[in-house]
Each structure stands twice: as structure tokens, then as C-alpha cells.
Amino acid sequence: MPDAQVRSRIVEDREGVPLRLDLTVVSTARGCRPMGDVAVDVWQADALGEYSADGLTFLRGTQVTDAAGKVTFETIIPGWYAHVAPHVHFKVRPDAHTESSSQLFLPEELLLSVFAREPYSQREAPGHPNTRDNRFDEKGRSLTLRPVADGAGYRASFVVGIA
Numbered sequence: 001m002p003d004a005q006v007r008s009r010i011v012e013d014r015e016g017v018p019l020r021l022d023l024t025v026v027s028t029a030r031g032c033r034p035m036g037d038v039a040v041d042v043w044q045a046d047a048l049g050e051y052s053a054d055g056l057t058f059l060r061g062t063q064v065t066d067a068a069g070k071v072t073f074e075t076i077i078p079g080w081y082a083h084v085a086p087h088v089h090f091k092v093r094p095d096a097h098t099e100s101s102s103q104l105f106l107p108e109e110l111l112l113s114v115f116a117r118e119p120y121s122q123r124e125a126p127g128h129p130n131t132r133d134n135r136f137d138e139k140g141r142s143l144t145l146r147p148v149a150d151g152a153g154y155r156a157s158f159v160v161g162i163a
Helices: 110-115 135-144
Strands: 018-027 039-044 061-065 069-077 085-095 096-104 148-149 151-160
Touching: 018 039, 018 085, 039 069, 061 069, 085 151, 096 135, 096 151
Parallel strands: 018 151
Antiparallel strands: 018 069, 039 061, 039 085, 085 096, 148 151
């Protein structure tokens, strides 16, 4: 991973409603003990549903967990694209040969409220951003964050269990 992407603040020049994402990695095989020194990658779409590509790095980053298994990313509420529920991708790499990835979702009521604000409101938001996606139907309920208000944005935490 290039050093430019080892960072907590991943917003760069993207506008949107702030989201502080606190992740904790634990070992399910060891009684849910925190896992330190584990790489965690996140990436997501911006408020208008665009991903960084072609050498751009907005809304992409990596952190290494501390002794308590924690990392923090300062990002924004993701926008939507196609028929996919808005989400934040994450990948956990406990060693050089193992990785596990998934997606985190946000409550639909929160998304609808956020999508009424700039810059999200520059396009028409889907009426049901989550339930139109079969991936959300399959796993979304257990992978949905529970954000709380935090200044001008939100803060959410999630525990990632690795076997």
C-alpha cells in the first residue's frame, strides 16, 4: 500500500456529510480479543456516487490497528450508484496471506435525510436506497452501522470479527 494511502482522513477534496468511522478488529478464535498490528483498508463512493480511479485516492485509505484493535477513518456518508445500497467497503489483512472483506451499510432513514442535503441533492435520490439491493437483503441488517450525531456529521463504530 503506498504511504499516501496510510492515513485516517480520507476525504481529500470530496464534499459531503462527515462520518467518523471507528472499527475494532477482534479474533473470534481467541475469545474476541483485540487484534493489534492488523491492516484495515476502506474505500467508498463520494456523495455523487463516484469512486476514485486512475491514480486518484479520495475516499480510500489504510490504517493499522493499535493494541486495542482500533482504527479510525474520517470520511463522508457515501452516495449511491446503479442499484446498489450506499456502503463503505472494508478489508482486514491480519497477515500477508490472509484477508477478509465486506461492506458496511447505513440506516435508510439517515440516508434519506442526508441525501436531501448538498451535494447529494444535486441528483434525485432513490426512494429506498438500501432495499433495492439484494446484497443488503442478504447481509445488510447485520452490517448496518448505527451512527450518532457528531458535530456537523455522524460517528459510527463497528466490531469486525476475524476467525
